[in-house]
Amino acid sequence: MLLDQATPEQLREWESQLSQEYDAIVGKKLNLDVTRGKPSADQLDLSDALDGILDGNYVAANGTDTRNYGGIDGIPEAKRLGSDLMSVPADNILVGGNSSLTLMHQTMLTAYYFGLSGADSAWKNIDAPKVICPVPGYDRHFTVCEQLGIEMVTVPMTATGPDMDAVETLVKSDSRIRGMWCVPKYSNPTGVVYTDETVERIAKLGLIAHADFRVFWDNAYAVHDLVKSPATLASVFDLCNKHGTADSVVQFASTSKITHAGAGVAFVAASTTNLNGLKAFLGACTIGPDKVNQLRHARFLPNRDALMGHMAKHAALLQPRFDAVLSALSSAFDGTDLGNWETPEGGYFVSFDTRPGCAKETVRLAAEAGVKLTPAGATFPYGKDPEDRNIRIAPSVPSVDEVVGAMEVFVTCVKLASVRQALTR
Amino acid sequence: MLLDQATPEQLREWESQLSQEYDAIVGKKLNLDVTRGKPSADQLDLSDALDGILDGNYVAANGTDTRNYGGIDGIPEAKRLGSDLMSVPADNILVGGNSSLTLMHQTMLTAYYFGLSGADSAWKNIDAPKVICPVPGYDRHFTVCEQLGIEMVTVPMTATGPDMDAVETLVKSDSRIRGMWCVPKYSNPTGVVYTDETVERIAKLGLIAHADFRVFWDNAYAVHDLVKSPATLASVFDLCNKHGTADSVVQFASTSKITHAGAGVAFVAASTTNLNGLKAFLGACTIGPDKVNQLRHARFLPNRDALMGHMAKHAALLQPRFDAVLSALSSAFDGTDLGNWETPEGGYFVSFDTRPGCAKETVRLAAEAGVKLTPAGATFPYGKDPEDRNIRIAPSVPSVDEVVGAMEVFVTCVKLASVRQALTR
Known part of the structure; x- marks a missing residue:
């Protein structure tokens, strides 16, 4: 036809x-x-062993009683799980509650109202900050921007990732561009894995963008392969370090599509500057995440092979x-x-x-x-x-x-x- | 001496x-x-049966598979637990994650930036909105205001609750007063239970305050009695309904000091208007709270007597x-x-x-x-x-x-x- x-x-x-x-x-x-x-x-049945897995032992390897308050950035074994999942050093990982969307929202809200690197870096300090959205994309990313009143500028998704010529032109020509959404692996919805070249060009955006520019790297499908020898995603963390742009990318992931979708553990991977900015915000919101559930997940998925x-x-x-x-x-x-x-x-x-x-x-x-x-x-x-x-x-x-x-x-x-x-x- | x-x-x-x-x-x-x-x-040991209590049955009474996404306001049996705890009808309860502080922060942030009853009601629409803080009080309440840049006006705590003469004078004389923090039972730190007269005067603040005024009623110690026949706290919910001020109070509680401090379940009790305002905000932050942990808690504390x-x-x-x-x-x-x-x-x-x-x-x-x-x-x-x-x-x-x-x-x-x-x- x-x-x-x-x-x-x-x-x-x-x-x-x-x-x-x-x-x-x-x-x-x-x-x-x-x-x-x-x-x-x-x-979901695959993870039903989670409830009861602690067998009465609620103590983390470092002696933390996970039942009590505290520990805003998560227990060490949950950071290890985040590291297995995101291929980023555990020291650069913060472990949250059950929702990476919440962490993304909190990070963008912090960037907008409070600044990820101090009050001077808050996006609200300028008129009409903008965020780049590759399209088609994930509606919940757009909703975060919409709620915060952040203008969205679209660029086309291609078979290699976002149209990087368009992205670079925008970043260079419009100083109000402050962020960009990415689902780098099995992109929602097109299923594309960003090529190595695309990832490296994204890691280099920090060289040409405003200092407060942040890529929101939602690696929701980091280990969610359907085939035996899937395309691999280059490490944006390593490439940012190579190019001296560590602050320009904040990564997110969760176990939502690994264990129980609504009752998993979510992660942020970022530079110390960005983690400190986020923790300053979180410190007013919470005494800490659910560490018991973090411990369950760490015991259930004790290493990369198990994952x-x-x-x-x-x-x-x-x-x-x-x-x-x-x-x-x-x-x-x-x-x-x-x-x-x-x-x-x-x-x-x-x-x-x-x-x-x-x-x-x-x-x-x-x-x-x-x-x-x-x-x-x-x-x-x-x-x-x-x-x-x-x-x-x-x-x-x-x-x-x-x-x-x-x-x-x-x-x-x-x-x-x-x-x-x-x-x- | x-x-x-x-x-x-x-x-x-x-x-x-x-x-x-x-x-x-x-x-x-x-x-x-x-x-x-x-x-x-x-x-904490008292609640160690929580992990494993589900015994493989993750389905809520209404058929919801708690393992999956969704359900922004919580499962019905968790609302019932909130109702047992807060003595407010289950229909007026929203069940969140592990932290009532997070719910308070989200509610005040919503009131400030987005409005609990539409964009016109956002506190940021006026210069320097103020919140009344009875002192001595709870430092984490103050931190929420400080982070949001909300001016705090103190009133003295007395043996009957906040000095209500001072509160009423402030509310009448300063139209920029938009909120008030309260820990009505076993007040943090003085341990006072607000008297019936104090609670009724608080319920009547909605008659003299600005329409966007909200009492943040942090009932953290609702059932945390040390003595056999403790003083009882009057129902601010019922008194607000009596005086037609249902929108003026938002209540909070959690199981943090009932089960596991860092891994419990938190609740908001409020009018439909306030719940809708909060849900509009939450809808951009999360696909839903950890319903598995809600179900654990509902099974662990199946009724008011058990609680x-x-x-x-x-x-x-x-x-x-x-x-x-x-x-x-x-x-x-x-x-x-x-x-x-x-x-x-x-x-x-x-x-x-x-x-x-x-x-x-x-x-x-x-x-x-x-x-x-x-x-x-x-x-x-x-x-x-x-x-x-x-x-x-x-x-x-x-x-x-x-x-x-x-x-x-x-x-x-x-x-x-x-x-x-x-x-x-």
Whole structure:
């Protein structure tokens, strides 16, 4: 199916066929949901040993009674877990509560109102500070900026990471640029792993950006590989040290998609300056994070091998679901002009770009046929996809059969929306 | 010992005796700490059944899989626990993470920057909003205001609660008053329970205060009684409803001094308006609190009787320590003009007021004799006690013998500091 070369007659014929197929699907009264980037119950079961793992021993290796107050930056064995996960020295890691989003919010709020390196560095000191957002991206990143009233400037995501020419031009030409969001591995939603060149160019932004510029490096899928020999992500920590830009990147991660999504442990990895800035803020917010849960996680995942072995079990559950999505897209759209997608080797999403102007209608058609998709536009700031193209597919929760069923609907809806739009030109 | 009536000769004699006693104490090289309002290891042991209590069953009564994401306001059984603790309907309760301080900080930050009832209600919209702080009070409350740049106005704490004449005058005369901190039961540090009249006058502040005025009602010691028939705290929730001021009070509590201090569950109780304002903020910060730990707590404390039975075990451990403090104060200072104190029936502190100008010197002398006390001034905003009188004693962590030893030092230091000061007049 190549719409750009089709005659009006062909389009009308396709429309008629597809409408019949679609009506047949609606008649099935499906109820499927591929909206949520969260683990399935089977995945959560993998970590059920967490509750009870302490066996009455609540004392950390350094003698800390994890049950009591204190320890704003976490216990040493939890920092070790963070180090295994993020490949950053444990000394540069702060361990928080159950949510890396909370740590990101707190870090950006600190940068904005209080300054990560003293009051003079607060972004609010200038009019209209701006943050670069590669798009499509993660809606919750955008929400943080929106709540704080921080202007978002978009740059395109490519198959190698953010369009770095665009990023560098912005950073050089606009002194109000103060930050940038990144999901460097299995990017949400496109599934791309930033190439070594991209990571190094990001590490060098600190050389050309304002001193208070910070990259928010949300490494949410650091060890969330689906394939045996996945692409590796270069160490932005090492590259920043190489280029003398250690303060310009703050990294985040969590065990949310490793153990129990809502009851895990979250981490920040950063320079001493940034950690001190964040701790100054946290010191007024809390007497300390839940160290008991940190200890549970440290005992459950005692070293890097245990962590990677555990992730292989997740991959075994996730891979057939991703295969179902990708083979459906491939057989429906290879060689057509109906859409584009990446083939992620990890993470939680497949991102599909329809022809311009077809995403909303595709999502609407799918909803009416009983398949819930993430709202079109959600992957853009303020929910507005300027070309109305991007749709995020999250196959982790439904069963493989359900994913297969949802993709049959999805494919039909993309085709129908595309053909109907082509007919109006 | 009545210093005001003593002759210089008497004072000199006392000073000489006390100096000898003090030197003897210094020679013992003690190492005691009565600074920290936190549970002892014995108290923490009472809740060690928490880890493992779920026995593989992570599903809440309403079917929620607590392991996964979501549920920004907590699971129903955790709201029930909050209701048992705070005597407020479960529908008015939001359950957070491990720290009520975090919830207080988030609520005040929301009130200040974003508004609890819409953007127009944000305190930052006016120049220099102010918050009333009864003193002596809790240093971490003051730190929240200090970090947010909110001016603190002090009013005296009395044996019935804050000086309500002073509070009402402030609220009526200064339209920039936007909030007030309260620890209504076993007040930190004086141990006072607000009387019914005080609570009703606080509930009526909403009738005379600015619409955006909020009382931050930190009910940290709601069930932390040391005696069998303790004074009861009137329900500010009911009284606010009676007077039509439901939005004017936001209540906080946690299980920090019920189960494991650093790994408990925290609660907000508030009107729908305030809860919605807070949830709007939280929605950008987190996908939800740790519901697994909420479920553990709900199972561990399944009803109000279980909660009160559990608190009786805490009281059995705490009461001898408080008795040691109070009997030492009583036998040393009854009938003297050396200081004043309340006799708390619960909570974590005994607060002692020296003669004006003697607190810092007492704390210094005690430190040199090996007894660590909370820094003088810590119970006042910016750490500045204008009369240099108040010292907070926290006897929960040391053993009874250690408390007895620490109080011998304390009493001697108070006397010595007082006599030496009297000699300079």
